[in-house]
Amino acid sequence: MRAGRLLSLLLLLQNRGRLTATELAAELEVSVRTVYRDVESLIAAGVPVFGEPGHGGGFALVDGYRTRLTGLTAAEAEAVFLAGLPGPAAQLGLGSVLAAAELKLEAALPAELRRQARRVRERFHLDAPGWYREADEAPYLPAVASAVWRRRAVRVRYRRWDAPEVVERRLEPYGIVLKAGRWYVVAHAGGGAPRTYRISRILELHPLDEAFTPPADFDLATYWRTHTAELQERLWQGEAEIRISPPGLARLRELAPPAVAEAAEAGEEEHPGGWRRALIPIESLTHAESQLLALGAHVEVLHPPALRARLATTARSLAALYD
Template structure:
């Protein structure tokens, strides 16, 4: 552990040029006293490191000296793909590993490329959770991730729409979708997805499993999402949309619904309204979705959905009439 920290001190100074003991302590999450001891150890080992007193002082390496000890550990190499996803990496329990990996990558780059890499980091940022959500935190996410890495079987008590179930799973991979984590695992009938936040209890079993060599996590997930969408929208509705309604639909509608509305739209009438056909999951779900468009949409069919929206409109009108007296 101390050897790793000493290397981190060297890499930080190699990357940043000059740093104070307080800055090093903050980055390494240790006390300044520990930093002083580490600097003394590096001096004793013959590292050309010196300190400068004063307000603008700090520690720095002799100009031109660079350490060659920037090789990745096995764990860091495994987590390399998470280097651009610090938030999800921390949720998985790998924040410290990714931070060390990022430091090694920075130290290994020549100054020009390091500056460009820093410019990219300052201009592009991935925020995985949806608006109005802080993500999908779960106390079981880190052990699930570890089981995925180690190919260890899991026993979980899981809450699904059918109620609570106990499953023994072979975890193949994790997917972050819209701020929510999903475990793709084989419960004996082939791969399926399980929302990690719905895992109520989890036990990592001693048995390991052999992950199928031909299993492609990304390809399986794409096929699963497509199948879900196809099964989800079993019906359709004929609607009229105002120009504002079309704009609003692009903001609040799903990609599939927006694409269908555009593809099926007829010519606009004199007021700019268009008639189109959109897929719906059910009349109940469509009722809630279309209410978000307010008076900028009119349902022509099915009759049940039209009547539901008309009844809601009448109830709202009665409510506001009584409120204004």
């Protein structure tokens, strides 16, 4: 365990340059005192690590020193090949690059690790889009990806959900996220915090020869977690009281977001028949109507009256249509 940590510390210094003891402790998930002990061990083993005190200081390797101790373990080799997503890579314009990198990596692996990596390809396939819908058509994705890599601004015409429907924006794209087959760019449009834009809704894009630098404290993964949590909180605009049968509950698990299915499952069970009475969150009356209609006679809306009336009207129209 300690040998692996010493190697990780050495590779961190080799790949990232000067790092403070606090930064190394955070990366390795150990205490600062442990970092100091590990650095002393590396120095004792002949690794040319030097430290500089004060502001802007830290630990670094002597210029020109590089280690060849970069061998992968079996688990690491499997993880690398499992992480390669050829579909998204191709959409980003990196399909051939990924294929070439995997070939080079495979050629560099010992025979046994090469066999294990091939088994990963044979036994696991990652499909990003959700069921019953195709992945986004995002023709400007490679251009957005290029702007992200090069840290260059872009000017776009963008189709929004609200009025005005089509707007022009100068964007500074910080990063790209693939979520359930849909591509999003997190970008700053001037004033306030960065926002999220769905790349398939970009109608035109013009690269600009204007460099930008994201804020030093911006972290894409942290932003996305916060953004999705806030979106989930804003999503639910009200509640509906329902009665739902066991087959309806099973169908709801397939069709509805987890929050809706979990709320229905938490409801009080009635006897006989196993029906449940529950309060479920809803986005809007229109959305709830379409969602609950899919359950047919396996659900009854008790409240609010407006939603119950909508379903009754639709049910009468369907009965008249098929009478």
